[in-house]
Amino acid sequence: MEINTGNTAWLLLSSALVLLMTPGLALFYGGLNRSKGTLNMMMMSFSCIGLISVLWALYGFTLAFGTNDSSGVNKIIGSFSQYLGTGTSWMNEIWQVGGQGIGIPTYVVMAFQMMFAIITVALISGSLSDRLKFGGWVLFALGWFTLVYVPVAHWIWGGGWIGANLGALDFAGGTAVHINAGAAALGVVLVLGKRIGWPRENMRPHNVPFVALGAGLLWFGWFGFNAGSELTVDSVTSAAFVNTQLATAAALCGWCLVEWIRDGKPTLVGASSGAVAGLVAITPACGFIPPLAAILLGIVAGALCALAVSLKYRFGYDDSLDVVGVHFVGGWIGSLFIGFFATTQVNAVAARESLFYGGGVDQLWRQFLGSAIVTVYSFAIAAILALVLKAIKVFRVSEDAEVGGIDIADHGESAYDFTPSGGAGGGGAFAMAGLSSSTTDSTTPVSEKVAG
Numbered sequence: 001m002e003i004n005t006g007n008t009a010w011l012l013l014s015s016a017l018v019l020l021m022t023p024g025l026a027l028f029y030g031g032l033n034r035s036k037g038t039l040n041m042m043m044m045s046f047s048c049i050g051l052i053s054v055l056w057a058l059y060g061f062t063l064a065f066g067t068n069d070s071s072g073v074n075k076i077i078g079s080f081s082q083y084l085g086t087g088t089s090w091m092n093e094i095w096q097v098g099g100q101g102i103g104i105p106t107y108v109v110m111a112f113q114m115m116f117a118i119i120t121v122a123l124i125s126g127s128l129s130d131r132l133k134f135g136g137w138v139l140f141a142l143g144w145f146t147l148v149y150v151p152v153a154h155w156i157w158g159g160g161w162i163g164a165n166l167g168a169l170d171f172a173g174g175t176a177v178h179i180n181a182g183a184a185a186l187g188v189v190l191v192l193g194k195r196i197g198w199p200r201e202n203m204r205p206h207n208v209p210f211v212a213l214g215a216g217l218l219w220f221g222w223f224g225f226n227a228g229s230e231l232t233v234d235s236v237t238s239a240a241f242v243n244t245q246l247a248t249a250a251a252l253c254g255w256c257l258v259e260w261i262r263d264g265k266p267t268l269v270g271a272s273s274g275a276v277a278g279l280v281a282i283t284p285a286c287g288f289i290p291p292l293a294a295i296l297l298g299i300v301a302g303a304l305c306a307l308a309v310s311l312k313y314r315f316g317y318d319d320s321l322d323v324v325g326v327h328f329v330g331g332w333i334g335s336l337f338i339g340f341f342a343t344t345q346v347n348a349v350a351a352r353e354s355l356f357y358g359g360g361v362d363q364l365w366r367q368f369l370g371s372a373i374v375t376v377y378s379f380a381i382a383a384i385l386a387l388v389l390k391a392i393k394v395f396r397v398s399e400d401a402e403v404g405g406i407d408i409a410d411h412g413e414s415a416y417d418f419t420p421s422g423g424a425g426g427g428g429a430f431a432m433a434g435l436s437s438s439t440t441d442s443t444t445p446v447s448e449k450v451a452g
Contacts, residue, residue, distance in 0.1 A: 001094045004103025007232045011108050014228025017221045018115035022049055022122050024217025028276070029126045030415075031210025032269070032321045034203055036405030037130040038415035044125035044137050048118050051138065052145055056114040057086045060145065064153040065113065075161040078154050086110065095231070102232050112228060117153070120177045121145050124382075126321035127185035130195050131402050134410045136395045143385045144184060148378050152180055156370070168370025169342065169350060169363070171240065172229035174284025174334040175371050182328025183375045185319060187382035191390060194318035196402050203320075208268050215272035219248060222279045226286045236347050240286040244279070247286070247298035251278025254302025270306065273326060277305035280330035285337045288350045293341035301333045328375075335371045339364025 026045035033041045052060075066079025083090060086107070094101040095109045121141050128137070155162040156176045162168050170176055195203070205211055227241040255274025256266040281301035282294060289297070309325035312318065319325065342350040343357045353359030389395040401409030408414055 001101035001103060003094070003105060004232075007102060008104050008108055010233050010237075011104055011112050011228060011231055014224035015108070015112045015115055017224025018112070018119065018228065019049070019221075021115075021218050021221035021225065022046075022119045024214045024221060025119060025122055025126075026214070027210050028214025028218060028272070029129070029321055031207040031212075031214060032126075032205045033129050035206040035416055036414070037407055038206065039407040039411055039413060040134060041125065041129050043134065043411060044128075045122040047134075047138060048122040048125075048141060051141060052118045052121055053114055055142065055145060056117050057110075059084060060117060060150050061086070061110045061113060063150045065109075065158045067159055074159060075165065076154070077151055077160075078158050083110065097231070104231060109231070112231075113153070116173060116177060116225075117145065117149055120149055120173070120181050123177070123181035123323060123327055124185045124188065127189050127319045127323040128192060129320040130406055131396055132192060133394060133397050136389050139389060139394065140188070140382075140385055144382055147385070148184065148381050149176075149180065152176055152374055152378070155374075162370045162373065166366055166370055167352070167363075168335075168366045169288060169338050170284045170335065170370075171287035171347075172226045172283045174280070174331045175374050178280045178283060178327040178331030179335065179371050180331075180374050180378045182324050182326075182331060183378040184382035185323040186317065186328065187379040188386045189317050189319050191383055191386035192318075192396060194316075195320065196399060198318050199313060205269055211269055211272045215275050218279060219275055222248070222283075226283060230287060236287050239291075239346050242291055243286040243289065243294035244282055246291055247282035247294040247301070248275050248278035250295045250298025251275060251281065251302030251305075252298075254278075254299040255306040256302075258303050258306040273309075273322070274302040274306065277301050277326050277330045280327050281305075281334035281337070284331070284334040285342065288338055288342035288347050290341070290343065290346055293337065297334065297337045297341075300337075301330050304333060305330050332371055335367045336364065339367040 022045050026042040029045065030038045030042040062080065062083035063078045066082035067074060068079050068082045083106075090106055093106040095104045095106045096102075121144065124144070125137065151160075153176050154160040156168070156170050157163060162175075163170070168175070197203075222244055223241055226244045227237050230237040230240060252271050252274040255270050255277060259266045259270045278298040278301055281297055285297060286294070305326050308329040309322040311325060312322070317324075338350075338354065339361070340355050341357070342352075342354040342363060344350050344353060345357075350363075352363045354363050355361055386395065397406055397409055405414065
């Protein structure tokens with residue numbers, strides 16, 4: 001079969017859009033974090049671009065999407081050899097869907113799915129800010145990617161048992177990405193423990209413009225994430241694109257409405273978080289539900305996620321940047337909405353009509369069971385990995401490093417330089433702002449790396 005240039009160009013563009021989401025996530029998380037841990041927070045996202053890209057090419061893609069293994073374990077894991085190390089034997093292969101070629105080179109599908117793997121691992125980092133050693137993060141990312149993300153991607157998208165046998169649907173990653181990462185985040189924070197001073201000390205976002213910019217980049221890239229997951233360009237692609245916009249806009253409104261009623265004032269952080277909650281929730285359902293259902297989904301997700309982020313205070317787990325409240329809860333909402341509103345009128349892949357389209361609860365229980373299985377598996381493996389890393393003492397930074405700033409302790413740099421800029425006695429920016437700078441001996445060397 002010849003290459004379909006239109007479909008191939010669309011998927012290459014979508015791959016680039018999804019990659020952009022990870023730097024967007026770094027800005028979103030970095031702005032939500034305290035200033036003294038900004039770079040460490042962003043570095044965890046950027047490190048995933050490096051580490052997971054290589055691992056995906058070496059063995060992730062073949063284990064998640066390979067199909068030619070004769071060992072009889074294809075429902076649990078993919079092929080151990082088909083795409084191993086991205087060899088040249090399949091460079092001219094055309095990707096098959098349902099036994100039919102779609103005109104897209106397999107290499108392009110490999111690249112598209114690589115971007116999903118990158119951001120899924122990076123999502124977990126938002127729960128761990130200010131206290132996890134960077135080396136511990138790298139080891140955890142390697143282990144969780146290998147033991148959890150790769151097999152779960154196969155179970156849901158690669159012909160494995162959740163998608164093929166159970167019949168649970170996930171268009172673009174509500175279960176495989178968001179529930180998966182959210183459950184892992186909860187498992188790790190319970191082992192890692194709370195930040196020093198939490199929840200008594202002020203740990204509010206240090207840079208709200210960063211948060212809004214990051215949310216905007218995530219919103220932009222998410223069109224590739226969701227609409228690109230159809231792979232080809234057709235009516236389902238357009239439905240996924242429109243539903244992504246509508247649900248995200250509605251969730252922004254829903255979150256702000258909750259803030260307005262509860263606190264008396266809507267905030268930009270709330271609007272940004274609401275948009276992300278809507279993006280999360282529409283991800284599994286975007287290619288299966290009609291537009292009005294997408295709007296309802298967004299309102300529900302925005303409101304419920306705004307309320308869910310306070311659960312950490314009630315139950316006492318320190319999920320620093322609300323990965324559980326937004327991604328885990330939002331992923332569950334989106335997955336269950338498939339059971340309520342999916343219809344073959346939007347996508348024939350939804351082989352069963354949902355509850356509100358006359359299909360009863362058949363698809364709903366399948367969605368619940370598939371999401372529950374991934375929740376338990378990801379939570380358990382993440383907690384075990386965290387316990388192992390804790391036992392070998394590569395997990396949490398020292399109290400001095402945490403109080404002084406993990407940026408300096410782990411990376412030898414800081415996001416902001418607060419030293420006076422006007423020379424000795426000049427006061428610099430501090431004097432211009434009407435503030436007095438601390439007096440020091442001008443002969444004493446001053447470190448270039450000052451914790452924010």
